[in-house]
Amino acid sequence: MSARLPDHGIAWDELRREMKDAGRGDADWRGGRVPMFIHYAGEDVLDVAKQAYLMYFSENGLGPRAFGSLDKFEKDVVAMGLDLLHGGPEARGAMTTGGTESIFLAVKCARDRALALRPGAGRPRIVMPRSAHPAFDKAAHFLGLEPVRTPLGEDFRADLDAMRAALTSDTAMLVGSAPAFPHGVVDPIPQLAAMAREHGTWMHVDACVGGYFAPFARELGADIPDFDFAVPGVTSISADLHKYGYTAKGASTLFFADPASFALMGYAFDQWPRGQYFTYTLVGTRAGGAIAAAWAVMNYLGKDGYLRIARRVLDTRLAMQAGLDALGLPTLGRPELSIFAFGSPQRDMGAIGRGLGARGWTVGYVNDPPGIHHMLNLTHEPVVGQYLSDMAAVLQDPATQAGPSASPVPAQY
Numbered sequence: 001m002s003a004r005l006p007d008h009g010i011a012w013d014e015l016r017r018e019m020k021d022a023g024r025g026d027a028d029w030r031g032g033r034v035p036m037f038i039h040y041a042g043e044d045v046l047d048v049a050k051q052a053y054l055m056y057f058s059e060n061g062l063g064p065r066a067f068g069s070l071d072k073f074e075k076d077v078v079a080m081g082l083d084l085l086h087g088g089p090e091a092r093g094a095m096t097t098g099g100t101e102s103i104f105l106a107v108k109c110a111r112d113r114a115l116a117l118r119p120g121a122g123r124p125r126i127v128m129p130r131s132a133h134p135a136f137d138k139a140a141h142f143l144g145l146e147p148v149r150t151p152l153g154e155d156f157r158a159d160l161d162a163m164r165a166a167l168t169s170d171t172a173m174l175v176g177s178a179p180a181f182p183h184g185v186v187d188p189i190p191q192l193a194a195m196a197r198e199h200g201t202w203m204h205v206d207a208c209v210g211g212y213f214a215p216f217a218r219e220l221g222a223d224i225p226d227f228d229f230a231v232p233g234v235t236s237i238s239a240d241l242h243k244y245g246y247t248a249k250g251a252s253t254l255f256f257a258d259p260a261s262f263a264l265m266g267y268a269f270d271q272w273p274r275g276q277y278f279t280y281t282l283v284g285t286r287a288g289g290a291i292a293a294a295w296a297v298m299n300y301l302g303k304d305g306y307l308r309i310a311r312r313v314l315d316t317r318l319a320m321q322a323g324l325d326a327l328g329l330p331t332l333g334r335p336e337l338s339i340f341a342f343g344s345p346q347r348d349m350g351a352i353g354r355g356l357g358a359r360g361w362t363v364g365y366v367n368d369p370p371g372i373h374h375m376l377n378l379t380h381e382p383v384v385g386q387y388l389s390d391m392a393a394v395l396q397d398p399a400t401q402a403g404p405s406a407s408p409v410p411a412q413y
């Protein structure tokens with residue numbers, strides 16, 4: 001029977017029990033069994049995020065006039081993010097509620113600029129590699145743009161020739177990811193940005209995953225090219241705080257190279273009886289807790305804290321890659337950050353995934369070529385050995401050998 005509002009309120013103790021029971025069947029993220037969705041950096045970080053969130057639980061980011069606290073926290077968070085991503089004195093930004101909202105707003109800004117520059121031109125296009133996040137297509141769908149996805153190179157990065165061939169006078173935005181979600185590799189941002197500049201097109205870097213991880217991984221030796229405002233021609237960058245910023249969910253940042261591009265993000269309205277309404281975000285009300293927690297966690301961790309965690313996440317990736325490689329399951333491409341995928345044409349990757357599932361692991365897949373996907377955090381660090389020994393056991397099953405009956409990997413997210 002479907003739920004209905006109870007006639008009389010129920011005591012919190014009873015509700016808490018029921019809520020706890022409801023989670024019993026959930027995947028065991030604390031035990032490192034979930035390959036994405038969670039970005040855990042230790043109990044202390046979680047505790048800071050929770051306490052800061054609760055301190056500003058009721059306050060609303062829609063009201064900077066009433067809540068100068070949140071206004072300050074947001075300005076500080078934006079300034080810290082811009083500093084990490086080499087924003088110059090002209091760079092600007094704002095907090096949003098997540099990667100999808102950041103991408104949505106970047107697409108809106110690029111569209112508005114294209115329409116202003118070329119009034120009456122055709123439907124604006126977003127040109128992006130096939131690995132870009134679905135949020136770009138979602139935004140294009142909502143905002144009336146045409147998404148164009150181009151094939152990847154053999155290294156799973158954007159293929160520059162394919163991107164160039166897709167550019168037309170209607171192209172409003174070029175996209176590169178740092179890194180892209182499927183294989184965890186960083187697109188050649190300097191070359192893409194040069195292409196965008198040549199073409200007079202908006203260049204967006206989707207650093208939702210890497211924005212607060214790649215700067216530290218690079219300091220630790222990760223071999224990736226410049227991907228941020230250090231690259232001339234980068235117009236905007238999305239960077240999620242609720243991923244590798246390790247803060248509460250509901251927090252991302254969207255940055256712009258210059259005030260004119262940033263100005264396109266704002267929306268003002270006063271043609272109603274309640275006066276001037278203004279937001280930078282798509283949403284109106286914003287959880288004060290998410291803003292406060294981001295500020296607290298960033299200051300709690302500092303650069304050395306982020307570096308320490310990045311080192312452990314990178315070591316976890318290297319250990320998993322080495323173990324899987326030894327089992328005949330090589331990494332796809334050369335990821336340098338926190339995401340990797342692996343697979344082998346000698347194996348039925350769907351059958352391997354089912355075997356892991358039966359041993360309690362939640363499995364994420366990539367499909368071209370078939371493989372298994374991980375976005376790592378500190379919950380995975382202690383279970384690398386268990387994962388590899390479970391994998392070795394799964395591989396004993398003859399069903400995991402590739403053969404004519406091999407099924408495509410499941411299309412689940």
Ligand SMILES: Cc1ncc(COP(=O)(O)O)c(C=O)c1O
Pocket residue numbers: 098099100101103133135177179180181206208209240
């Ligand atoms: C590269 C990339 N961009 C954007 C997003 C969207 O972020 P969100 O789920 O916070 O909206 C994700 C999410 O995993 C991502 O990996």
